[in-house]
Each structure stands twice: as structure tokens, then as C-alpha cells.
Amino acid sequence: MLRVIRTWDVKRVLLGVPEGHKHLRAFIQLKDGEVIALQEATIAAIVRGYIEIKTHPVKEAVELLGKEIPEAERKQEFASWQLIESEGKDAKEKIKKLIELAPGS
Numbered sequence: 001m002l003r004v005i006r007t008w009d010v011k012r013v014l015l016g017v018p019e020g021h022k023h024l025r026a027f028i029q030l031k032d033g034e035v036i037a038l039q040e041a042t043i044a045a046i047v048r049g050y051i052e053i054k055t056h057p058v059k060e061a062v063e064l065l066g067k068e069i070p071e072a073e074r075k076q077e078f079a080s081w082q083l084i085e086s087e088g089k090d091a092k093e094k095i096k097k098l099i100e101l102a103p104g105s
Contacts, residue, residue: 002101005030045083052085061091 005028014027023040030036038046049062063086074080 002098004102005036041079041082049085061095062086063088063091063094 009030009032011029011031013029015024017024024043025040026038026043028036028038045064049064052062053059064083065086067082067084068080069078069082069084071080074082
């Protein structure tokens, strides 16, 4: 299932560190009442991908894949499950196929 969330679908966005937590959360409240909560690591991965595309002279798409990182290979205090850029070169083609599922998105 593909759901396109357009700017006009969003009622509000709250960003902050919840009491008793250490990491940022983003809460996206939609006009239909649904709330989507994103953890800091997810937000950071999306921002990294966004910056990569917007600043790279030719790159037009990236794919981030969820991957378990062994403790010996990850930075201290980083989660074991991370979104890592794919080595594949077909992210743009994958986007094209998804867009075909939701014309006008």
C-alpha cells in the first residue's frame, strides 16, 4: 500500500525530546487524526539522504535500507538497527515504479 502525505494533509508537526527520553522525536499529525511518530535516527537518515541528493552534482535518488550493525562496527550509543545507503544504483527506477502506483503524487 502506498499512501501519499501531501503538505495539505498535515495539521501540525511537533519536534522535540519527550520528557524522560534522550532523543528527538517528530510527531506528524494528519488532518484525518492519524499521528506518525519518527525517532531521531530515522529523521537523521532521511535528512542525510535529502542533503546528499540536493547537494550532489548528479545524484538524483538514494535508497536507505534497514540493516543490523554489529556492536563492534557501530559508533558508541548508536542503535543496532540503522538505515544505511544502498550500494544499488536503481533507486530512481524504484521511485518511478512507486509513483506509478499513485498517479499525481
